[in-house]
Amino acid sequence: MKGKFISVAVAAIFCVALVGSVAAEEINAYMGTSPDNNAKIVQFIKAKTGITVNQSFQSFGEIEARVKAEAPNFNADMIIGCGSSTGFMAKKNGWAVPYVSPAWNGVPDVFLDPQGNWYNIGNFSFVLVSNKDRLARAGLTMPKSWKDLLDPKWKGEIVMPSPLSSGTANMMRFSFLALYGDAEGWKFLEALDKNIHHYTRSGNAPTDLVGRGEFILGITSDENVKKRVDDGYPLVWSIPIEGTGYDGTFVLILKGTKKLETCKKIIDLLGTPEFSAVMAEIGYMTPRPAENKLYGKTLPKYIKLDLDKAADDKPKNNDIWKAKLRSTFE
Amino acid sequence: MAPAELSLKLKAGSGNRVKDFLNANLVNILAALLFFLLALFLLYPIIAVLVKSIRGPSGFTLEYYRTFFAKNYYYRSLFNTLLLGAINTVVCLVIGFCLAYMTTRGPYPLRKPLKVISLVPLIAPPYLFALSLIILFGRNGLVTRMFDLHWQLYGFAGVVISQTLAFIPLAYMMLENTLMSLNPNLEESAYDMGASEATILRTITIPLMAPGLLKAALLIFVMTIAEFGNAAILAGRTPFLAPDTYTMITGESDFNMGSVLSVVLIAPCIIIFFVHNYLLEGKKFTTIGGKPVASEPRKITPVIKVPLIIVTTAATGAILICFAVVLAASFYKILGVTDKFILANYLDFTSNQAIANSIRVSFIAAAIGAVIGVLLAYVIVRGKFFGRSFIEMASLSGFALPGTVLGIGYLLAFSAEPLKLTGGIMILALNCVFRFLAVGVEAGISKLHQINIEIEEASADLGASFLTTFYRIVLPIMFPAFIAGFIYTFMTAIVSLSAVVFLVSPGFQLAAVKIFDAAVYGEIGIASATTIKLILIVMLCLAVLNYVTKKTRLGSGLKQPVA
Incomplete structure (x- = not known):
């Protein structure tokens, strides 16, 4: 009797384990936009094509690490949302399946690879956010220039993401290095470090920490700012006079996928004006013209960037970052 | 007539010999099998981590340790x-x-x-x-x-x-x-x-x-x-x-x-x-x-x-x-x-799949873990073979292994063919099995120490085969240990983050990781609601488990998850 109970239990468990892998059209994807936005994209794909996208939330930096570690046996069929550095790396190493999608005809070159190794579904930037209430209580005003952040009055009141885990932070770093030049840029980052309370894991985390009033200022990804303001956080945001940087949100098919046709359908869908409208609604600068809900009609001022160089410099800059900014802690 | 009789006799004889062999050596065969499992799923990943720490792109080096101690x-x-x-x-x-x-x-x-x-x-x-x-x-x-x-x-x-x-x-x-x-x-x-x-x-x-x-x-x-x-x-x-x-x-x-x-x-x-x-x-x-x-x-x-x-x-x-x-x-x-x-946090269903996955993984892990734990305990206590104390040591070492180590170990050991397990659900379950094995094994050992081997010997002397003895005598005695291992693994696996966070993949997201992401990300409402849902569901599972064990009148072990 007792032994039977065990065997029945074990058998039942295996049955449970086996069910649930029912075949429908579905793919696994690494998706690096915020959990909310990932869900929006997944819902859009499901509604338009019926394809189920299984995804796990990771930051851009984590997706790049994951892809590097897994190559060439990837555990996902696609990446929907990674940084340009990951896209370039995948193209260089042959990790992407090239597919020239007819649905992307007429999109400017900066949004796609001519060989079809990657597509860019929207550029995002970083902005300065502040907590209205805390700002007023402290009797301070929103900084006008990035250099204003170096003022000692902000000491311990600024948060920004860590470039070791966040692609957004990597974008901030290469943008500041491009703005000020390498030598001056590192000096700026080191001086800024004195005022930074700590570096967060995700590029969007400062938006929430500042929104909750834990800190007065945050340098953060712009992708979530509009939603958080709508949610009711007392947030104000701005782009200092020097401008901001940008990075793409790249999409690519990973080599070894057994669902190439499904992946192609998704790429096609992402090239439509309808999808651009979804992304612009969130606040992205999209491949197809659409009204941007965060910036409106006036485009932000951009720092001049070389994304290829930024991708190449990333490992080197990580080492410098660790050497310069980690040794200084208390 | 005579040759047929002879062959029949021979057959019976050889059948008996197989049976006798099995009876005499089943413990050893079992031990070998368990040793193989321990070696593959516990020792190999740890060795993989050790090797990785001293092996750079150009051969063996202590450079990484030097960096560690220099900084x-x-x-x-x-x-x-x-x-x-x-x-x-x-x-x-x-x-x-x-x-x-x-x-x-x-x-x-x-x-x-x-x-x-x-x-x-x-x-x-x-x-x-x-x-x-x-x-x-x-x-x-x-x-x-x-x-x-x-x-x-x-x-x-x-x-x-x-x-x-x-x-x-x-x-x-x-x-x-x-x-x-x-x-x-x-x-x-x-x-x-x-x-x-x-x-x-x-x-x-x-x-x-x-x-x-x-x-x-x-x-x-x-x-x-x-x-x-x-x-x-x-x-x-x-x-x-x-x-x-x-x-x-x-x-x-x-x-x-x-x-x-x-x-x-x-x-x-x-x-x-x-x-x-x-x-x-x-x-x-x-x-x-x-x-x-x-x-x-x-x-x-x-x-x-x-x-x-x-x-x-x-x-x-x-x-x-x-x-x-x-x-x-x-x-x-x-x-x-x-x-x-608002109630919106509870109506957010994106986390439900993750909760379902967590329960599935923990259940599979608990079932496998409890079985292996009981068998290991038996082999350790009753076996008389070379390397017995090594098996004991290895299976109890789970107490001393930080989760991150086995997480990275599994990632290193099982991400390439022919042992590719990453990207699936079994790697999560197996990881939990071998991390939390020690409790079940120990419970089993202490139960077995309470019964005298004479009962088993008597059963064997009366003509019961090894399997019958195991099934009718050993298993019932060890059932509380089985339940203890099951519940401990189930509960620990469901909330543990440190190892599985390295092993989750799209489609096999787990609740603990999901809640962590939401928390780090600032979605405190969602993280909290998911936590409450998870707690309620786990309590329900435990209640059902408790009921089932009570119904089968085997519940004496429930009160002692850790012996």
Whole structure:
């Protein structure tokens, strides 16, 4: 009797384990936009094509690490949302399946690879956010220039993401290095470090920490700012006079996928004006013209960037970052 | 006629020979099989981590270790981690002991509620406390604002407080078990003869508890230094090894340095494991009378009573407040920012799949783990073969293995053909099986020590085959150990983050990881609601399990998840 109970239990468990892998059209994807936005994209794909996208939330930096570690046996069929550095790396190493999608005809070159190794579904930037209430209580005003952040009055009141885990932070770093030049840029980052309370894991985390009033200022990804303001956080945001940087949100098919046709359908869908409208609604600068809900009609001022160089410099800059900014802690 | 008869006889003979061989050697065959499993799923991943830490792109090198010991940063990280582990272990043991003492020796009406409050956090993710602390005591937290305080939650202190709260339940569970299995007669006789409560504690209770205390200390130390959720949320700029390892692997994909950090994390655990084994050598106090017994409440002297009451009230109060905060947060859009009561967090169904996956993984892990645990215990106690003590050591080493190590080990060992398991659900389950194996094995060993081998021999002498004996005699005796292993693995697997966080993949997301992501990301409402859902579902599962075991009248083991 007792032994039977065990065997029945074990058998039942295996049955449970086996069910649930029912075949429908579905793919696994690494998706690096915020959990909310990932869900929006997944819902859009499901509604338009019926394809189920299984995804796990990771930051851009984590997706790049994951892809590097897994190559060439990837555990996902696609990446929907990674940084340009990951896209370039995948193209260089042959990790992407090239597919020239007819649905992307007429999109400017900066949004796609001519060989079809990657597509860019929207550029995002970083902005300065502040907590209205805390700002007023402290009797301070929103900084006008990035250099204003170096003022000692902000000491311990600024948060920004860590470039070791966040692609957004990597974008901030290469943008500041491009703005000020390498030598001056590192000096700026080191001086800024004195005022930074700590570096967060995700590029969007400062938006929430500042929104909750834990800190007065945050340098953060712009992708979530509009939603958080709508949610009711007392947030104000701005782009200092020097401008901001940008990075793409790249999409690519990973080599070894057994669902190439499904992946192609998704790429096609992402090239439509309808999808651009979804992304612009969130606040992205999209491949197809659409009204941007965060910036409106006036485009932000951009720092001049070389994304290829930024991708190449990333490992080197990580080492410098660790050497310069980690040794200084208390 | 004759040849046919002969061949028939031969057949029967050879059949018997196979049977005899099986009967004589089944333990050994089983042992070989189990050894193979242990080697593949426990030793191989650890070796993979060790190898990775000394093997660069151009051959073997100690460069990575040199980097570790040359950099002040890592040194600080190690120091903080060990200090955190030490403080946590001591505080958790003290609080756990007070709680356990109250629920086993204290007044009856208090026992049940105290027990429930102390155990509930066991099925909540440990980093839940970091969330509650931010909401209450963060720089803009409710309490901080109310009293206009200026303290620094982010940093060492915050991590220590949240980790302590998170591991009180484990300390309580293990110490309560030890106290329950102490025969109260000794203490009662001492009391009747006029010994004071303090004397009884000092000379009887605590010395008798020594093995249990040591084991609890080891487990808590290992689990706190490896669990990185609280540190990742609250550490600010203070470095700790576990979150650093995590960033090293998931952010930078630097497997060499990540492996070095893991090995450094193992070292203190292994040392403590051996010290623990050495101290316990020859000090196994077997439970007299076998069955756990609750003591009659006694009059406790104020000297003992007052501190006991202060500690238990403070601890249960803190746990209750943290849970209340999580419960409240789950009903608000953003607790403390826009206080609008909503149900949307519960209606967010994206987390449901993750909860379903968690339950599935934990269930598979618990079933496999309990079976393997019972078999291992049998082989260890009854087997007489070379390497028996090695198997025992290996299967109990799970106590001393930080989760991050087995997480990275599995990633290194099982991501390429022919052993490719990553990207699936089995890697998650197997990881949990072998991490939490020790409890089931130990429960099994202690059960087997209670029965005399003569019963099995008698059964064999009466002509029962090995399988029959095992099935009819050994299994029923070991069923409580099976249940203990099952429940422990199930509960620990469902909330554990430190290893599986490296192994989840799209489509196989787990609730613990999902909640952690939501928390780190700032979706406190969603994180809280998911936590509450998870707790309710796990409680339901445990209730069903309890009911099933009771129904089959086998439930005596339920009360002792850790022997």
